[in-house]
Amino acid sequence: MNVKESIHITDVAPRDGLQNQAIHLCTADKLRLIELLVDAGLRSVEAASFVSPRAVPQMADAAELVPQVQARFPTLRTSVLVPNLKGLERAHAAGAKEIAVVLSASETMNRKNINMGLDQATEVSEQTLAAARALGLRTRAYVAVAFDCPFEGATPLDELLRLSARMHAAAADEIVIADTIGSASPGQVKERFAALRDVLPMERIAVHLHDTRGMGVANAWAALEAGVRRFDASVGGIGGCPFAPGAAGNVATEDLVLMAERSGFATGIALPGLLAAVDFAQEQLRRPLGGRAITWLRRQRDQDLQNT
Numbered sequence: 081m082n083v084k085e086s087i088h089i090t091d092v093a094p095r096d097g098l099q100n101q102a103i104h105l106c107t108a109d110k111l112r113l114i115e116l117l118v119d120a121g122l123r124s125v126e127a128a129s130f131v132s133p134r135a136v137p138q139m140a141d142a143a144e145l146v147p148q149v150q151a152r153f154p155t156l157r158t159s160v161l162v163p164n165l166k167g168l169e170r171a172h173a174a175g176a177k178e179i180a181v182v183l184s185a186s187e188t189m190n191r192k193n194i195n196m197g198l199d200q201a202t203e204v205s206e207q208t209l210a211a212a213r214a215l216g217l218r219t220r221a222y223v224a225v226a227f228d229c230p231f232e233g234a235t236p237l238d239e240l241l242r243l244s245a246r247m248h249a250a251a252a253d254e255i256v257i258a259d260t261i262g263s264a265s266p267g268q269v270k271e272r273f274a275a276l277r278d279v280l281p282m283e284r285i286a287v288h289l290h291d292t293r294g295m296g297v298a299n300a301w302a303a304l305e306a307g308v309r310r311f312d313a314s315v316g317g318i319g320g321c322p323f324a325p326g327a328a329g330n331v332a333t334e335d336l337v338l339m340a341e342r343s344g345f346a347t348g349i350a351l352p353g354l355l356a357a358v359d360f361a362q363e364q365l366r367r368p369l370g371g372r373a374i375t376w377l378r379r380q381r382d383q384d385l386q387n388t
């Protein structure tokens with residue numbers, strides 16, 4: 081019997097998806113969204129960020145949400161984004177077990193996002209990772225604008241490799257290569273991950289893609305072929321960084337699951353469950369949501385329902 085190879089998906093909709101929405105979800109509705117994701121089979125979510133509530137008011141309830149998520153779903157990997165030691169302190173006080181730091185691969189993006197230059201952002205990320213490890217937390221390190229910066233243009237490959245290696249040396253459990261503005265194309269993904277493989281162990285690498293130019297799934301396939309097995313995605317394709325102009329939503333979890341399962345990989349995630357989460361997010365955010373395959377997926381669900 082052929083055993084399928086698995087990929088691991090972290091749904092970042094509760095953080096990346098909601099941080100930029102005009103409508104702010106209340107804590108109970110965020111919890112419901114996460115419950116639907118767990119019901120669909122997700123084993124890992126990014127639930128919130130511990131950032132300045134002035135910078136991102138949508139995440140102001142992180143300290144209320146995180147303990148509720150962990151109490152309700154004790155086996156779910158619940159990660160939270162923390163930009164600095166203050167964020168780590170707040171996350172730890174709320175009982176978080178996994179954190180993610182965010183280092184952008186350009187001077188200007190770091191300044192716009194976290195009000196630090198590149199060198200300071202690198203040092204603060206290293207300090208935060210070390211402090212998190214000392215607290216026994218699992219850690220992720222985003223290397224953002226890994227392909228292009230909305231302010232400085234193309235990110236030099238050497239810079240991406242240098243910063244990724246720094247995050248690896250700082251013992252991040254996962255280094256998340258992020259196409260923050262969704263500008264990558266499959267050829268570049270292939271090239272960059274081949275180079276990253278030389279400086280990082282493949283099993284530590286994750287990829288975080290946005291679908292701004294309709295290439296999210298193609299880029300995910302290029303990453304799969306390059307050996308990446310950890311993916312971020314956002315149910316319904318919601319998302320985008322408020323500090324990176326032009327960034328559209330993340331690659332939709334339902335698109336990624338469809339592509340991976342059809343290509344022979346196991347995800348452990350059920351599409352009907354994901355569609356229930358898309359429907360819920362759509363009701364809450366009061367606008368149509370869903371990835372590239374949403375029309376077909378819904379039609380398929382309706383047909384399956386008729387046949388049962």
Ligand code: COA
Nearest residue numbers: 129130131132133135136163164166167182193194195321
């Ligand atoms: N959580 C909550 N409050 C924080 C904080 C955190 N992680 N870090 C700093 N603060 C507070 C400080 O206590 C201070 O509060 P006060 O004015 O009431 O005394 C205030 O924010 C300013 O602190 P300072 O260290 O000068 O921060 P800053 O103004 O340079 O902002 C960040 C730095 C990182 C806090 C801010 O840029 C931020 O939250 N960015 C959000 C990034 C983000 O979420 N991007 C999208 C995802 S990648």
Ligand code: ZN
Nearest residue numbers: 096260288320
């Ligand atoms: Zn993102």
